Amino acid sequence: VKKAKTAKDSNTHGLTKCRVLLAELEAHPDAWPFLTPVNQKAVPGYRKVIKKPMDLSTIREKLTNNQYLNLETFIADVNLIFDNCEKFNEDDSEIGRGGHSMRRFFDKRWTELLD
C-alpha cells in the first residue's frame, strides 16, 4: 500500500535518489572530464561560450549544503553539465563522446528511480 506522500516525504525520497544518482555519475568511467570545474584559464574560449558552468563536484557541494529543493532542480544541474559539454565539444571528440555516454546513462538511471 502506497504511503500518503507528504511534501517532506517527497523531498526526503527525492534527495535520497539524488545521492544515489550522483554517486553513480561520479563513479562512471566516462565522468573524468566532468568531475571538477573546467579551469577557464586552461581552456581558451570556455568563459565566453559557457554562461553557466557546472560540474559534479559543484553538484556534490550543493547537495551537501542542502541547496536542492527536489529531484527536478538536481536533474536540471546535471543536464547543464551535458548541455555545456555539447555546446563546447565536437560530438566526435573524446570529451564530446563522454558527455553523450554520461547523458544516456543518467537518463536511463533517473527514469528507473522514479516512483
Ligand SMILES: Cc1ncccc1N[C@@H](C)c1ccc2c(c1)OCCCO2
Ligand atoms: C567538460 C569539459 N568541456 C570542455 C573542456 C574541458 C572540459 N573538462 C576539463 C576538466 C578538461 C578536460 C580535458 C582536458 C582539460 C580540461 O585540460 C586542457 C587540456 C586537455 O585536457
